[in-house]
Amino acid sequence: MKRTFGQIAFLFAALLIAAECGASIIKVKPAPNAIHNAIAKARTGDTVVIMKGTYKEHEITVRKRLVLTGNSFPVIDGENKYQLFLIQCDSVIIRGLQIQNVGKASMTDMAGIKVINAKGVIVDNNKFINNTFGVYLQNAAFCSVSNNIIHSDFKDEINGGNGIHAWRSDHLSISGNIISGQRDGIYFEFVTESKIISNRSFGNARYGLHFMFSHNDTYTKNTFNDNGAGVAVMYSHGVNMYDNEFIHNWGDASYGLLLKEITDSRITRNRFIKNTIGLHMEGTTRVDVRQNLFQDNGWAARVQASCSGSNFIQNNFIGNSFDVATNGTMMLNNFDSNYWDKYDGYDLNKNNVGDVPYYPVSVYSVVTEKIPSAMILYHSLLTDIMDQVEKVLPTIIPDKLRDDHPLMKKIKL
Amino acid sequence: MISITHLTKTFGKFKALDDVTLHFERGTTISLLGPNGSGKTTLIKSILGLVIPEKGSIIIDGDEIRSNVSYRSRIGYMPQIGRYPENMTIKQVIDMIKEMRKECTVYDNELINGFGLTAIQHKTMRSLSGGTRQKVSACLAFLFSPDIYILDEPTAGLDPLSSELLKEKIRKERAKGKLFLITSHVLSDLDDITSHIVYLQDGKVMFYNEVDELKRSTGENKLNKVIATIMQEDLLIDATY
Amino acid sequence: MLHTDMKTIVKYILLDLFKNKTILVYTFILAVLAVSVLSMSGNSSKGLLSLLNITLLFVPIISILFATIYFFNSMEFIELLLAQSVRRKTMILAEYCGVASALSIAYLLGVGLPSVLLNYSPASITLIFSGIFLTLIFTAIALLIFVVFKDKTKGIGAAIITALFFTLLFDGLLLSFIYSFSEYPIDKPLLGLISFNPVDLGRILVLLQLDVAVMMGYSGALFKEFMGSVIGSVYTLGCMSLWVLIPLAASVRKFKRKDL
Numbered sequence: 063m064k065r066t067f068g069q070i071a072f073l074f075a076a077l078l079i080a081a082e083c084g085a086s087i088i089k090v091k092p093a094p095n096a097i098h099n100a101i102a103k104a105r106t107g108d109t110v111v112i113m114k115g116t117y118k119e120h121e122i123t124v125r126k127r128l129v130l131t132g133n134s135f136p137v138i139d140g141e142n143k144y145q146l147f148l149i150q151c152d153s154v155i156i157r158g159l160q161i162q163n164v165g166k167a168s169m170t171d172m173a174g175i176k177v178i179n180a181k182g183v184i185v186d187n188n189k190f191i192n193n194t195f196g197v198y199l200q201n202a203a204f205c206s207v208s209n210n211i212i213h214s215d216f217k218d219e220i221n222g223g224n225g226i227h228a229w230r231s232d233h234l235s236i237s238g239n240i241i242s243g244q245r246d247g248i249y250f251e252f253v254t255e256s257k258i259i260s261n262r263s264f265g266n267a268r269y270g271l272h273f274m275f276s277h278n279d280t281y282t283k284n285t286f287n288d289n290g291a292g293v294a295v296m297y298s299h300g301v302n303m304y305d306n307e308f309i310h311n312w313g314d315a316s317y318g319l320l321l322k323e324i325t326d327s328r329i330t331r332n333r334f335i336k337n338t339i340g341l342h343m344e345g346t347t348r349v350d351v352r353q354n355l356f357q358d359n360g361w362a363a364r365v366q367a368s369c370s371g372s373n374f375i376q377n378n379f380i381g382n383s384f385d386v387a388t389n390g391t392m393m394l395n396n397f398d399s400n401y402w403d404k405y406d407g408y409d410l411n412k413n414n415v416g417d418v419p420y421y422p423v424s425v426y427s428v429v430t431e432k433i434p435s436a437m438i439l440y441h442s443l444l445t446d447i448m449d450q451v452e453k454v455l456p457t458i459i460p461d462k463l464r465d466d467h468p469l470m471k472k473i474k475l
Numbered sequence: 476m477i478s479i480t481h482l483t484k485t486f487g488k489f490k491a492l493d494d495v496t497l498h499f500e501r502g503t504t505i506s507l508l509g510p511n512g513s514g515k516t517t518l519i520k521s522i523l524g525l526v527i528p529e530k531g532s533i534i535i536d537g538d539e540i541r542s543n544v545s546y547r548s549r550i551g552y553m554p555q556i557g558r559y560p561e562n563m564t565i566k567q568v569i570d571m572i573k574e575m576r577k578e579c580t581v582y583d584n585e586l587i588n589g590f591g592l593t594a595i596q597h598k599t600m601r602s603l604s605g606g607t608r609q610k611v612s613a614c615l616a617f618l619f620s621p622d623i624y625i626l627d628e629p630t631a632g633l634d635p636l637s638s639e640l641l642k643e644k645i646r647k648e649r650a651k652g653k654l655f656l657i658t659s660h661v662l663s664d665l666d667d668i669t670s671h672i673v674y675l676q677d678g679k680v681m682f683y684n685e686v687d688e689l690k691r692s693t694g695e696n697k698l699n700k701v702i703a704t705i706m707q708e709d710l711l712i713d714a715t716y
Numbered sequence: 717m718l719h720t721d722m723k724t725i726v727k728y729i730l731l732d733l734f735k736n737k738t739i740l741v742y743t744f745i746l747a748v749l750a751v752s753v754l755s756m757s758g759n760s761s762k763g764l765l766s767l768l769n770i771t772l773l774f775v776p777i778i779s780i781l782f783a784t785i786y787f788f789n790s791m792e793f794i795e796l797l798l799a800q801s802v803r804r805k806t807m808i809l810a811e812y813c814g815v816a817s818a819l820s821i822a823y824l825l826g827v828g829l830p831s832v833l834l835n836y837s838p839a840s841i842t843l844i845f846s847g848i849f850l851t852l853i854f855t856a857i858a859l860l861i862f863v864v865f866k867d868k869t870k871g872i873g874a875a876i877i878t879a880l881f882f883t884l885l886f887d888g889l890l891l892s893f894i895y896s897f898s899e900y901p902i903d904k905p906l907l908g909l910i911s912f913n914p915v916d917l918g919r920i921l922v923l924l925q926l927d928v929a930v931m932m933g934y935s936g937a938l939f940k941e942f943m944g945s946v947i948g949s950v951y952t953l954g955c956m957s958l959w960v961l962i963p964l965a966a967s968v969r970k971f972k973r974k975d976l
Contacts, residue, residue, distance in 0.1 A: 314930050314937055338930055358762075360931040381762070383931065429891075433898040436891060437932040438906055438939070441765060442919060443773060444887035486975070523799050525976040547801035554799075558792040562735035563728065571728045575721055575800050599735075615796070625799075 087111055097122055097138070104128055112136045112159065120144030125151050132158030135189060140164040145172035153182040164193035166221060173198035173223070177205060185210065192216070195223035196244065202231040207239060214243040222267055224249040228256075236261060246272040247289065254278055261285075269294050270311070281306055292317035292337060301327035311337045318359065321346050328352070331475060334359060340382070343369045352376055353475055361387050361427070370394035376473050379403060385422040386463065389431045393463040397422065401469040409470045420468035423459045425452040476501050476654050477522065477623070482531035484517055484678075491517040492528065493678035499671075501622075504645065504655040506665050508702065509675035515658045516555070518675070519625050522656070523552055535623070548576060551616035555627040555658075557608040561601035565592055565611055568600065572615055579619045586614045589640050605632045613641055617648070624648065624655045631659075642668050666698045674702070681705075721802050722810045729814025738782055739822050746774065746826025754834040761926050764839050767831060768922050771843065775823065775850045776915055777879040783815045783858030784875040788868040795976050808859065808971045812964065816855040823847050839925035846918035849956045853914045854879070856963040863967045863974060886913045903935045907942060911951075914959045921952060 085107040090100045092115035100110050101124060109129040116137045121144060124130070130147075135158060140146050143165040147156065154177075161174035173195035177183045183205045189212075190196040196212040199205055212225040225241035227249045228234055234256040240263075241247040247263030250256070250273035260283045263270035270286035271293045273279070278300035285307040286293050292311035295301060301324060308318030318337035319329070325347040333355045334340035340359035343349065349372040356362035362382040363374070367390025374397045379385045385402060399415070407416040426445040430436045439445050452459060477499040484492040492514045499505055507515045520526040522533055524540055524547065533540045540546055559568050573582070587593060590610040600608065609632040616624060624645070630638045645655055645668050659665050672689060674681040682705065690696060693704040733739050749770050754763040790811060797807055827847055831840040857878055865871040890909060894902060910916045923929055924940050932939070942948040 312927060312930060314933065316930070360928065383928065433894055434933045435894050435898065435902055435906060435935050438894075438910070438920070438935045439887050439891060439916075440928070440932055441769060441772075441923060442887045442916065443769075443883050444891065446769070447884070484975075520976065523795075525795055525798060527973060527975060544801050544803055547799055550799065552796065552799035554792055554796055556792050558789070559796075560729065560732035560790065560793060562732045567728060567731060571724060572800060574724045575797070575802060577720075612796075 085109065089113060090117075091115065092117055092136075095119060101126070101128065112138075120146055121148065122146055123148040123150065124154050127151050127153050129155040130157070130159070131155075132160070132188075134158075135160040137162060140172075140174075140193070142166075145170070145174075145176065147175040149175065149177040149180055149183055152180050153184075154180065155184040155186075157184070157187045160189040160191065161193065161196075162189075162191040164195070166194050166223075171195050171198060171223060171227070173227070176200070177202045181205070184208075189213075190225075193223070194221075195227050196225045196241070197227070199226075199228040199231050199234065202228070202234065204233045205231070206235045206237075208235070209238040210240075212239060212241040212244065216243065216267075224272075225263070225266070228253045232256065235259070239263075241270075242266060246270075247286070249273065250276040250279070252276060256280075257282075259283055262287075264288050266290065271295075273298065277301075280304070285309065286318075287311065289316070291315060292320060292339075294320040294322070295324055296320075296322040298323075299325040299327065303327070303329050303332060305331045307333045307335070308337060308340070309333070309335045313338060317342045320344075321349065324349055329354060333357070334362070339364050342366075343372065345369065347371050349373075350375075353473065354378075355380070355475055356385075357381055360384065364388070365393075365395055366390070367392050372396070373398070375399055376469075377401070378472055378475065379422070380472070384424060384427045387427040387431050388423060388460060388463060391460050393460045395463075397463065397465040399467045399469060400465050401472050402465065405468045405470075407468065414470050416468040416470055419464040419466045421453075421456065421459055421464045423463050424449045425458050428458050476536060478532075478534040479518075479522075480532055480534075482518075482521060482528050482533065484514075484521065484526060484528040490678045492521065495531070495675075495678070495680055497673060497680060497683060499654055499656065501654050502649060502652045503670045504649050504657065504668050505671045505673055506669045507656060507658040507673050507675065508660075509681075513675040514678040515675055516627065517678075519627060519656060519658065522625060523547065523550065548578070548619070549621050550623045550625055551619065551621040553612045553616035553624075553626040553629055555631070557605075557612035559600040559608070559611070562599050564597050564599055565603075566596040568611060569596075569615065569618070572618065576619055581620070583617050583620045586610075586617050586641070586644060589644075590614065590637060606634060606637070609633055610637060617644065620648075622653055624653060624657075626655065626657045628659055629657060669698065672698075672702075674705070721806050722813070725797065725802070725807070725810035726814045726817070729811065730818055733786075733814065733818035736818070739818055742774075742778055742782070742819075743822040743826045746770070746823065747830060750827045750830040751834070754830055761839070761928065763835060764831070764837075764843060764922070764926060765928065767827060768843055768919065771827060771847045771850070772883065772915055772919055775847055776854045776883055777876075779819050779851045779854035780858045780861075780875045780879045781872070782819065783855040784861050784871050785868075786815055787811060787859060787862035788871055791976070798976070804972050805968050808863070808968055809964075812855065812859050812967070815858075816852050819851045819855060820848050823851055837925075839922060842925045843922045846921050849960070850914060850918050853956070853959040853963075856960050856967070859967045860963040860970075863970045882913055882915045887916065890916075903938050906935055907939060911955045914956060917952065917955060 087109045088100050088104055090096045090112045097117055097119050104110055106126045112132050114134040114136050116139055118139050120140055137160045138146055140163045142163045145164055146161055156175060164172050164174050174190045174193045175185055176198040179201045181203045185197055186208045188210045192214050197207050207226055216222045222245035224246040225244040226236055230252045232254045237259040239261045242265040244266050245268050247266045247270045253276040256279045258281045262285045264287045266289045268290050270289035274296045276298050280302040282304045287309035289311050311318055316338045318334040318340040320342045323345045327349050329351045331353050336358045338360045340356045340362045342364045344366045345368040347370055351374045354377045357380045359382045361384045362379050364387045372395040376399050378401045380403045402420050405416055405420045407418040409416050425448050479495060479497040482492050482495040509515050517526055521528050535546050649655060669686050671685055673683045689701050693701050695701045695704055750767055753766040794807055828844045858875060861871050861874045865874060920939055924943055929936050929940055943952055
């Protein structure tokens with residue numbers, strides 16, 4: 063229901079714009095306070111066209127419903143001291159600007175475009191260069207942030223800000239953005255009923271995507287690669303993650319996807335490739351992991367004993383150093399009908415299902431979960447032999463952690 | 476030429492040489508005789524410096540052997556078991572030894588020719604019979620015309636013809652004033668070339684005498700008979716105690 | 717004199733060893749494994765990891781066993797050469813150099829050449845470097861075994877036990893050490909303990925060059941930081957060298973007084 067309400071709101075906004083098509087167009091050329099003056103002059107519904115050039119203006123507050131358009135990406139420069147646009151009105155559109163050098167402050171989060179208490183704001187096709195925060199949404203609803211390029215050269219996690227930051231918002235649509243070099247690529251806190259589609263978030267200092275207390279959100283077709291710690295999804299329910307790629311998040315504590323306290327969510331058709339830990343699950347309940355590809359990860363899936371009721375079904379596990387690791391002896395999750403490249407069982411009746419179960423946890427991974435220092439013996443003859451012996455005489459590994467129907471062939475995904 | 480005084484060597488509790496004092500002169504052929512474990516091999520290894528004795532000294536031409544290893548270049552040694560790196564050819568073995576003795580430029584090739592080794596010089600050591608390997612060992616010992624020859628069981632693996640050839644060579648060299656130390660257990664083999672006999676037992680020298688002298692005193696003509704007679708006398712003496 | 721004698725002996729030992737079947741088979745098997753592993757696994761890091769496992773498994777055991785047997789079989793030959801006024805030190809070092817270079821060349825041809833041709837990277841170079849060092853180390857240990865033991869059978873037994881100790885048993889003890897002291901900060905002591913096993917040292921040296929290093933967690937990071945530093949590199953190189961030099965020096969010392 064909420065979603066349809068959102069669509070109606072958008073339509074309504076669009077109709078308003080169309081109705082006032084005759085509204086005037088104000089052109090702005092570089093001059094002191096040119097943009098400020100133009101906005102002050104403009105009436106609701108006007109379009110302000112900012113011409114090519116550099117504008118050293120800041121604290122540009124928009125309290126009217128305006129369209130701000132850049133002509134050949136005019137540069138709005140915050141001189142590393144100031145924040146730039148503050149949108150406090152519904153249905154404002156900002157596009158085609160290059161917004162750069164927003165400053166830092168300890169008291170306020172300084173952003174290129176900050177939307178506060180507004181609905182239906184559209185931020186698209188802008189470039190954000192070296193800003194603390196790129197787009198900052200606070201108490202926003204039905205806003206769209208799309209096709210922006212957000213990049214920062216700060217390599218500092220503590221001082222950096224997020225590419226797209228959203229707080230206490232709902233019905234957002236974040237799509238087609240390319241975000242890199244920020245602290246977190248996309249940050250959601252208390253954001254509900256929103257969609258994150260086809261973004262690329264890479265090379266960020268901390269997380270490519272970071273969200274907490276954000277329920278019923280959907281993430282599809284995004285690519286998260288080479289982020290300091292991958293993607294973290296925490297304290298939320300009703301999260302849908304489809305068709306995303308988590309690639310090469312490689313480092314001491316990097317995750318393709320970190321799930322913490324997540325309930326009733328679906329992880330489907332994602333690709334986890336070459337991450338230190340592909341999928342880390344902690345305290346999750348009823349998470350459905352289906353038809354994903356786990357390839358060349360250090361640990362494909364690390365499922366802590368605090369997880370329950372989750373299903374791993376029809377996933378491909380290929381070329382991972384460790385398929386599954388767990389820290390306890392209990393396993394309340396279900397592994398079934400996956401393809402494991404390490405499976406060396408047989409299939410006498412040729413139904414493409416192995417006749418003996420597969421135990422995806424190796425002894426060595428059990429040991430290293432308990433004592434991480436034991437990783438120092440990685441790739442030694444001893445650990446290889448330990449795993450071979452365990453295959454013959456299973457004693458340490460959790461008995462319940464097994465796939466009774468391991469597939470003989472890769473699933474086509 | 477070789478003076479051995481109070482030579483003692485023990486392996487653990489086992490006394491291999493017990494206060495041995497001997498003196499060998501040029502132009503003699505000395506047979507070292509004795510049962511297994513009597514100390515023959517230990518004695519020649521001591522002279523070669525392969526075994527290091529605890530007590531006593533070995534002096535060759537006035538030089539104590541421990542002070543310098545160069546005396547060994549004046550010894551031609553033929554070991555009991557001739558084992559060589561398997562894939563070396565006869566030629567390579569001979570060449571190698573020649574390279575190690577650069578100071579010597581005149582080679583005594585008489586045995587090499589006599590045994591016909593040149594014809595098979597490209598055969599590897601692995602492919603040779605025990606007898607042929609013995610021949611190689613013999614050739615190496617004679618190659619540099621040394622002053623002293625130490626031959627450990629030289630005729631053990633040789634065919635009668637080669638054995639005769641070797642003995643002939645020994646006779647010839649001795650005539651030039653060389654010293655021969657030969658261990659052997661086949662006594663009759665050495666009959667005609669031996670001038671002196673050293674008999675060892677339990678690391679002690681039982682007797683050291685000229686062959687002619689021994690023959691005279693025992694009234695026997697064959698070397699093994701000579702030995703047998705002496706041993707019997709010893710037993711008799713032992714029995715009287 | 718010492719120098720020329722040594723050269724001569726090494727030359728002839730090498731002439732012998734290059735026709736030795738075991739050396740040829742060893743080279744061939746290494747080459748087949750290396751080529752197949754490197755060309756089959758699509759990603760280079762994985763191929764190198766398999767090659768590392770092959771190196772850690774084969775090099776110590778083959779080096780020590782082959783060298784021990786070869787040294788014992790050369791006993792009479794050594795005696796013969798010593799009787800030619802070759803000095804004992806020269807003799808024993810020449811034997812070592814001959815066998816160690818033959819095995820190293822076998823490794824270079826078997827593993828080195830394929831990995832340089834098919835997968836040239838700093839990690840490959842480190843792997844070759846470790847493999848060569850392991851060859852030198854285990855040949856040196858074999859020499860010590862040869863000098864210490866009189867009996868060939870006992871010597872071979874000792875060689876097998878030594879190889880097993882370093883490839884397997886040591887790590888078992890290390891694991892139980894880690895297990896018993898897991899409550900304490902043991903990462904730094906671990907760094908020291910690893911130095912006592914050349915096989916572990918070689919393994920970690922290569923792993924640190926590969927991106928799987930991050931999987932070794934905190935200890936791995938510590939190792940990387942240490943071994944990546946100048947002091948660390950010198951230390952590692954020093955450890956490996958000591959593993960060659962100490963058995964060698966001990967062998968020479970003991971051999972000088974040995975009764976043959």
